[in-house]
Amino acid sequence: MSNILLVGNGAREHAIAEAITRSRQNPRLFSFMKANNPGIASLSEKIKIGSYSDLDAIAGFAKENKIDFAVVGPEDPLNNGVVDKLAKSGISSVGPTKSLARLETSKSFTRNLVNKYNILGNPKYKVFEVMDGVEKFLSELEGIVLKPDGLTGGKGVLVQGDHFSTRQEAVELCARILKDSASVIVEEKFDGEEFSLQCLCDGVTVVGTPLVQDHKRRFDGDKGPNTGGMGSYSMPDHSLPFLQPSDVEQGLEITRQMAAALLKETGSPYKGVMYGGFIATKDGVKLLEYNARFGDPEAMNILPLLKTDFVEICQHIIDGTLDKLKIEFEHKATVCKYVVPKGYGLPADHPDAASSKSKIEVGDVGKARLYYSSVDKKEDGLYLSSSRAIGIVGIADTLDEARKIAEEGVKAIKGPVAYREDIGTQTLIQKRINHMKNIRKE
Ligand SMILES: Nc1ncnc2c1ncn2[C@@H]1O[C@H](COP(=O)(O)OP(=O)(O)O)[C@@H](O)[C@H]1O
Numbered sequence: 001m002s003n004i005l006l007v008g009n010g011a012r013e014h015a016i017a018e019a020i021t022r023s024r025q026n027p028r029l030f031s032f033m034k035a036n037n038p039g040i041a042s043l044s045e046k047i048k049i050g051s052y053s054d055l056d057a058i059a060g061f062a063k064e065n066k067i068d069f070a071v072v073g074p075e076d077p078l079n080n081g082v083v084d085k086l087a088k089s090g091i092s093s094v095g096p097t098k099s100l101a102r103l104e105t106s107k108s109f110t111r112n113l114v115n116k117y118n119i120l121g122n123p124k125y126k127v128f129e130v131m132d133g134v135e136k137f138l139s140e141l142e143g144i145v146l147k148p149d150g151l152t153g154g155k156g157v158l159v160q161g162d163h164f165s166t167r168q169e170a171v172e173l174c175a176r177i178l179k180d181s182a183s184v185i186v187e188e189k190f191d192g193e194e195f196s197l198q199c200l201c202d203g204v205t206v207v208g209t210p211l212v213q214d215h216k217r218r219f220d221g222d223k224g225p226n227t228g229g230m231g232s233y234s235m236p237d238h239s240l241p242f243l244q245p246s247d248v249e250q251g252l253e254i255t256r257q258m259a260a261a262l263l264k265e266t267g268s269p270y271k272g273v274m275y276g277g278f279i280a281t282k283d284g285v286k287l288l289e290y291n292a293r294f295g296d297p298e299a300m301n302i303l304p305l306l307k308t309d310f311v312e313i314c315q316h317i318i319d320g321t322l323d324k325l326k327i328e329f330e331h332k333a334t335v336c337k338y339v340v341p342k343g344y345g346l347p348a349d350h351p352d353a354a355s356s357k358s359k360i361e362v363g364d365v366g367k368a369r370l371y372y373s374s375v376d377k378k379e380d381g382l383y384l385s386s387s388r389a390i391g392i393v394g395i396a397d398t399l400d401e402a403r404k405i406a407e408e409g410v411k412a413i414k415g416p417v418a419y420r421e422d423i424g425t426q427t428l429i430q431k432r433i434n435h436m437k438n439i440r441k442e
């Protein structure tokens, strides 16, 4: 029987905790969280609350409980080097070392690696540490995207047309980014449809999982500010309705080559999740970024579909034997809808902005699955924080059934909350299909 440490406290980790505790090996789960997630707590033998930068506390908790291996959910502890720290105590992890986590934590590292190893998928780009040359390079680009180097919680990237309009503004924004970040990546803007391909990697073998599309914008119709993700869906065929089979294969191939490049570049195997954020364009699949972990919400789409024992997968990742394991997912559709405080993602002066700290009631979610994210469990009930509160997931044979199940589930959460009704609807999917058709015709 294994003792497994889970680091993280979001809905993604609630889904991971569920996958771990479903294992036929009957593992015991020990969870280190920065805030008490009632879903994770209910599945855990023991929990500890602490900071993700307190590596001594995490390693201490692991040793105390004779942990066999760890699964690290979020990017912050990876960036802090929790995997390196645990390794010093002889504990292996599903999750990359600090150096390998640069795949996510440094967008310049990843762009330069793609470039150096002649992997396809990069935009035209340049990394600047000072303003010299920025203006000239901007004038060579038709559409512009600016990315600060480093973790920004999904809120640092600036896209022309969304966040700014003119080249002159881009120049000013670069100067502003360079005040806080060591460097800024200036890159070509792509037109297309985005998708998430979360791959499992043992350092050599890369295994794809069902593709997922996330919805970053706060409001229906992809309107409003960007968020951590309002929800996501996946299809029974494990592809997405606007993609061609070659798109999926290209995303996988880029990731395989990246795993090989990481091994060559650093000398150490990347063990964990390589989550490629891709965009299908008229010229094929392009890479937007990598994350060094499962997506949140995307983990909730794929982990419940796993037919293979997740603990066994983790053991094969750690042992470097993923090639020996057949990893299977159910052929079902999934729709995840995030229930968020009404004021989530809105500017502080917005009338709805103060909805956090309110109490919510969780009723019967029916056939849906419920994954807790940022809620505060007090003696007199459940309270909202300022972040996403609960992920509700519908799983069924068709997308529409899955959507209906999720929708029913969402209605069981009472309080000053909001969600996106359009996720998983045929109207929205058709919009994406038409968008790709138009682009491919051009
Ligand atoms: N080169 C690009 N072309 C078009 N859109 C982009 C490009 N790079 C990023 N974006 C947009 O910005 C979003 C955030 O960028 P991403 O690189 O994923 O960073 P992060 O998730 O860290 O904010 C993407 O989901 C995409 O919508």
Ligand SMILES: [Mg+2]
Binding pocket: 154, 277, 289
């Ligand atoms: Mg992203």
